[in-house]
Amino acid sequence: MKKIGFLSFGHWTPHPTSATRSAADALLQSIELAEAAEELGADGAYFRVHHFARQLASPFPLLAAVGARTSRIEIGTGVIDMRYENPLSMAEDAGAADLISGGRLQLGISRGSPEQVVEGYRYFGHEPAPTDDGGAEMARAHTARFLEVLQGEGFAEPSPRPMFPNPPGLLRVEPHSEGLRRRIWWGAGSRATAEWTAAQGMNLMSSTLLTEDTGVPFHRLQAEQIQRFRDAWAAAGHDFTPRVSVSRSIFPLTDDRDRRWFGSEVDSQDQVGHLDTGVARFGRTYAGEPDQLVEDLRADEAVQAADTLLLTVPNQLGVEYNAHVIENVLVHVAPALGWR
Template identity: 65%
Template sequence: METNFKKRIGFLSFGHYGRGRGSQTNTAADSLHQAIDLAVAAEEMGIDGAFFRVHHFARQQAAPFPLMAAIAARTSRIEIGTGVIDMRYENPLYMAEQAAATDLISDGRLQIGVSRGSPEPAANGAADFGYHPLDGETGADMARRHTASFRHAISGAGVAEPAEHASMGGERLLRIEPQSPGLSQRIWWGAGSRGTAVWAAQQGVNLMSSTLLTEDTGVPFDQLQAEQIQLFRDEWAAAGHDFTPRVSVSRSVIPVVDDVDQMYFGLRAQADSKDQVGIIDGLVSRFGKSYIGDPAALAQELAADAAVQAADTVMLTVPNQLGVAYNTKMLENIAKYIAPAIGWTPNR
């Protein structure tokens, strides 16, 4: 399959907030306003995307659509997205309305990453939101069912029986409004294994892969992730979908260029320099390493990262609590000294 593509980079923020040593986001308002300002700064330097992780019952980003709409109103080029929304918690039709409205405000720049999500602080948070698996379903099954309903709704298909007084214009079922043409091709599935990547390809959605895979074959993380990406692309070709899919990976990349960087991250450079294997949700999982240190060395390492090379989009996790100025400087250093080594050029 054709894999010649423009390489994109974007930042990925977890939206943490709370009082603590060095925190510049003491409140939720701080975190939200600074996310908007960082997206504006990222666009000005030619970064391609601003993405946000969604968590519930935690001091992190939880309601992404108001934030993404606000960013859309302040920017004109940068992609705006999620990585990822836990679909166990979502009302698919209401989410379809929010997504379409946000996409229209952004003039078609929305990229929606969805999935089963990671473990949440609440024991059964989706149930607290009012959502329960059907008989025989798992939480993952429910997430996929909600995703199917969401995708059906944004496709323009009818989803609701009309009332007797409704004027249908020949249509039998009412569709959600508004609709945003093209949004259906900008849905991504956050896949944590090779099997779920194959499933995503079968469903016809883009692939979003993070620094965690819930499996381990003994090979380095980037090679395992590159295998996942190739399986996705092979399955996509076999399925015969009518558009070219996108693939993203995320990496923690922190260039150390001054004493402030050294103070915050110097001790992590050695500790996080290798893959880690652990247990999550009862599964043996492989966690990717962090890239921390001299920019020239990081450029060489990322250029040799098999999954970074295989993906068209690299999401760079940012320490959002350190504030807009610090994160802008960090992204500028990545853009200037590191990203060109993986084939990226600024989007201006």
Template identity: 55%
Template sequence: MERFGTLSFGHYGPLGNGRQLTAGDSMLQAIDLAQGMDDLGVDGAYFRVHHFARQQAAPMPLLAAIAARTRRIEVGTGVIDMRYENPLYLAEEAAAVDLISDGRLALGVSRGSPETVTRGYETFGYTAGDERGADLAREHFDLFLRAVEGEGLAERDPLSPFGGGSGRQRIEPHSPGLRSRIWWGAGNRDSAEWAGRMGVNLMSSTLLTSADGRPFDILQAEQIDAFRATWSAAGHEGTPRTSVSRSIFPLTTAEDHMYFGGRQDGDQIGIIDGMRSTFGKTYAAEPDELIEQLKNDAAIATADTLMLTIPSQLGVAFNLRIVESFAKYVAPALGWVGTRV
């Protein structure tokens, strides 16, 4: 494990007992938490993106704000649903955030997970050919990637008073290194192999649309291996990055035990998008026990980046303590070398 960061689902709304976490609270707290993690030397702050829900739906302003308030932490998404996106506008926004952050953007995109509405992307003005919208997502992704690569996409107007000329014009701004910082979120082996052929990094999903009786971590490790093999076979240069996400809670205080003691469970089997799927388990234990459990997680052992899913509704101080405990007592035993902890 070379890097670790947090994956926030960004939920907001009623908290019980008359308390309320507003959308503004959620975003401002995310900025404060990212600043604290930057000081600790944590490697990344990533955000889930969901539309028509009390979660993050427009992540670029949030990522730009975090980038402007931090020095080294990677900022990213896991993942943006490409069915909802104007590919060229997303490419412009992504380039802007990448430039503001000095190359610290890790942009995870994919078909996305099921939403709270039916075919919500049609309300955004996009129509898919298949029921799940996979064709639409990949069509948008293809154009997005071409734009990120700097391909000329619009014919210049030779009569324009703003430069004119001939040939085709790329979108602006353009961030030259952004192509290497694009990730595809994959929930099965086929999607991971497709990402390998495309030459983008892999964010392995929090669930896999496979349930053959084997543990989640074994299924996920096989997915990562297949991705890397396909990447190499496609002839891409360099080494792709791979990430997995887990719910991991070092129990170091009475409050930790109150919230998460006894919460550890095994893999879960459920139905998503009409497919039988495997969901990863939650880890919650004293640090020494937690280290041994995580060392036996095959996917954590093979991925280079681990994302901790955090209970963002519990506030900045609580989450920063959880992250700091992981950084001090657990992460070094998994191979992570912190720079500030």
């Protein structure tokens, strides 16, 4: 059975046409939309992380708040840029948020996307090696340490004169949340990175773009990425079944608001452009009458191959309208795609 959730970038703009005009609006409306999505029966609330931007940034206070205000849906990120993270403090924050939510955290992490500032991770105190162009090696090193700490093994020598009594042996980062290690996802932008993701024992999170182009439609290239991930996972011999998510912009046109905002996207097609000086293929937006969307999405090989579908939402149109979009997909489209 396919899971369906939403993914919000959490944009905010101090402009009269935006329903999300401040950072406080973006945060509070994110919580409200997660509550609304749970009431509608959606499976997940996921949030993008961007630094130095008028978007959601520090994810763990938001994830903890959503966890405290909901009871069923998965709560996640898509994705946290690991170039900016201290692995040990991140493990503490993630453990706390996961415990508050009752074990519903699904953390998407990656090397990150193009930044708002030049080498922003340096302002956060992280210095990559001189040979590490763009910080990709540093991101993977931070990730390796983060995954290691999430295992829950002790590694820190206890003080001989602690303030409070210690348990025996080396100490681990607390709070530790059992099982969180298996709920870490890597946002892979290529087929090769998907294979690396499988080797590390992380779930695969694939977006609406890939940082390569072979001339085939986006959904077919992404389906190949998914298959390579699963083949590499089987070869690695991990002892649990991985998950795979893809993101899509899907807008059933059921009323005048939908047609006003997204009617122009009916004929949307893949696009090929440049990202970080490399070629990238961007997937289309799906907008149209519900029956046509069902037909189009059934032909989307990556949507069919994934077990989790994340709906990218236009958060600046407000909580009520975004809940309407999610409900439209769940009612008119999702059952035909394998959703319960």
